[in-house]
Amino acid sequence: MKQFDYVKPGTVAEAVAAAAQPGAVYLAAGTNLLDLMKGGVSRPDRLVDVTHLGGLDQIEHLADGSVRIGALVSNADLAHDADFAKAYPAVAEALLSGASAQLRNAATVGGNLLQRTRCAYFYDTASRCNKREAGSGCDAREGENRSHAVLGWSENCIATHPSDFCVPLVAFDAVVEIEGRNGRREIALDELHRLPGAAPERESALEPGDLIVAVRLPPAARGFAAHARYLKVRERTSYAFAVVSAAAALRIENGRIGEARLALGGVAAKPWRARAAEDVLRNVAPTADAFQEAAWRALTDAKPSGDNAFKIELARRIVVRALTLAAAGTPARIPALPASSFASTSGAIHA
Amino acid sequence: MNHSISLTVNGARRDFVLDDPRVTLLDLLRERLHLTGTKKGCDRGQCGACTILVDGKRINSCLALAISHDGADILTIEGVARGDQLHPVQAAFIAHDGFQCGFCTPGQIMSAIGMMSEAQAGNDPERIRECMSGNLCRCGAYAGIVDAVLEAQAGMDESNQRRSA
Numbered sequence: 001m002k003q004f005d006y007v008k009p010g011t012v013a014e015a016v017a018a019a020a021q022p023g024a025v026y027l028a029a030g031t032n033l034l035d036l037m038k039g040g041v042s043r044p045d046r047l048v049d050v051t052h053l054g055g056l057d058q059i060e061h062l063a064d065g066s067v068r069i070g071a072l073v074s075n076a077d078l079a080h081d082a083d084f085a086k087a088y089p090a091v092a093e094a095l096l097s098g099a100s101a102q103l104r105n106a107a108t109v110g111g112n113l114l115q116r117t118r119c120a121y122f123y124d125t126a127s128r129c130n131k132r133e134a135g136s137g138c139d140a141r142e143g144e145n146r147s148h149a150v151l152g153w154s155e156n157c158i159a160t161h162p163s164d165f166c167v168p169l170v171a172f173d174a175v176v177e178i179e180g181r182n183g184r185r186e187i188a189l190d191e192l193h194r195l196p197g198a199a200p201e202r203e204s205a206l207e208p209g210d211l212i213v214a215v216r217l218p219p220a221a222r223g224f225a226a227h228a229r230y231l232k233v234r235e236r237t238s239y240a241f242a243v244v245s246a247a248a249a250l251r252i253e254n255g256r257i258g259e260a261r262l263a264l265g266g267v268a269a270k271p272w273r274a275r276a277a278e279d280v281l282r283n284v285a286p287t288a289d290a291f292q293e294a295a296w297r298a299l300t301d302a303k304p305s306g307d308n309a310f311k312i313e314l315a316r317r318i319v320v321r322a323l324t325l326a327a328a329g330t331p332a333r334i335p336a337l338p339a340s341s342f343a344s345t346s347g348a349i350h351a
Numbered sequence: 352m353n354h355s356i357s358l359t360v361n362g363a364r365r366d367f368v369l370d371d372p373r374v375t376l377l378d379l380l381r382e383r384l385h386l387t388g389t390k391k392g393c394d395r396g397q398c399g400a401c402t403i404l405v406d407g408k409r410i411n412s413c414l415a416l417a418i419s420h421d422g423a424d425i426l427t428i429e430g431v432a433r434g435d436q437l438h439p440v441q442a443a444f445i446a447h448d449g450f451q452c453g454f455c456t457p458g459q460i461m462s463a464i465g466m467m468s469e470a471q472a473g474n475d476p477e478r479i480r481e482c483m484s485g486n487l488c489r490c491g492a493y494a495g496i497v498d499a500v501l502e503a504q505a506g507m508d509e510s511n512q513r514r515s516a
């Protein structure tokens with residue numbers, strides 16, 4: 001690991017000033033960053049430790065019906081907050097399907113949003129990677145790429161964003177609160193992560209010094225609590241990243257879908273909101289045919305980036321199954337195996 | 352630049368001067384305190400052999416910078432027994448052969464102790480497997496590990512009932 005300076009600012013303003021310098025990065029739990037630094041993938045000159053900043057570890061239910069989650073709330077504390085899990089069950093299920101209990105205890109909300117891709121060529125410093133070193137090339141394009149992107153990729157980068165948490169968040173129109181050199185601003189989570197295009201090294205809309213201080217879910221997000229699920233296919237039942245995942249949520253009124261929310265994980269460089277699929281589910285009955293049509297719409301633009309055409313059909317099936325599970329109703333308890341298609345309590349009929 | 356931190360480790364306050372901010376909690380415990388029960392397996396947060404409790408919560412000590420944990424209360428495998436009296440989870444691992452080579456065992460036991468205080472798993476074997484998935488065992492002693500955790504959990508439930516009766 002390269003030598004670095006360590007600074008521990010006392011306020012958010014001091015943190016922003018310290019992190020705006022070239023070569024500086026924020027340190028929260030470090031569960032992803034330290035791993036990258038040990039491998040020489042990240043080589044920061046300065047770590048700005050934000051773990052001790054006050055006021056960033058609260059879950060606040062606001063008067064207008066929204067919830068504000070401080071950036072330093074741990075993944076575990078958020079998932080196990082009874083009020084939060086009841087109002088946003090798909091978010092809690094997604095959190096509990098990610099990583100291991102040890103990592104969830106440490107990892108923060110802000111850090112989860114900014115975790116880096118798990119593309120093996122990004123991690124291997126002997127490989128070419130446009131994300132790690134701009135303009136060097138992409139060894140994933142002709143390499144082992146069955147887990148890579150099928151949506152939104154470019155010839156320069158076919159990596160995926162690994163977060164489970166972000167998938168239901170983007171479905172529920174989450175807003176990211178940012179403190180920067182010019183003060184406070186907010187952007188939609190859907191605008192935070194960038195598609196690779198010609199510049200895969202630029203992964204987010206954040207500017208130097210920008211610090212995520214909170215994530216907010218708007219009032220409408222609560223309206224899906226009765227019919228909201230997260231479903232994740234992985235290569236082992238626990239402690240693995242998604243091959244493909246989906247967050248599906250429905251507002252069902254008088255036997256018809258008033259509004260649907262759908263997002264996919266493991267398919268693109270960002271959590272992938274499927275708005276065209278949501279549109280076909282508006283004001284129709286929650287039937288298998290409607291879910292098939294939605295699945296088709298969600299993957300209309302998908303194309304293989306390598307040996308991964310199977311992910312397109314898999315994603316369609318995951319969409320249908322997640323919508324079917326959501327229509328059946330949110331279970332009273334999160335299943336023993338969160339988000340697993342093998343969960344004994346899922347009660348799902350195979351699509 | 353040197354940084355001073357203090358930790359409570361297994362109940363005792365320890366002060367350190369760190370001349371390098373790269374030291375992890377894992378390396379601090381093993382190299383500075385010679386508490387080598389906490390194992391360095393992958394050193395990348397994938398195997399769980401380095402699991403310790405920090406402020407009562409289980410984490411991977413290989414992915415935690417010591418410098419960022421000034422003031423933390425740390426419990427390692429060396430701190431769970433009371434003299435010669437084993438912690439119930441330790442005793443259950445022996446009773447159920449919850450190990451073969453033993454390298455992952457301190458991490459498994461610390462993870463199980465952390466899990467029981469999180470009160471997530473109850474007595475559901477499937478849930479225990481899920482809640483313990485951050486601890487790999489290359490010998491494949493998982494069946495014994497699950498049985499050991501089930502027994503320790505049952506013992507804790509019983510003693511809680513006695514206390515509340």
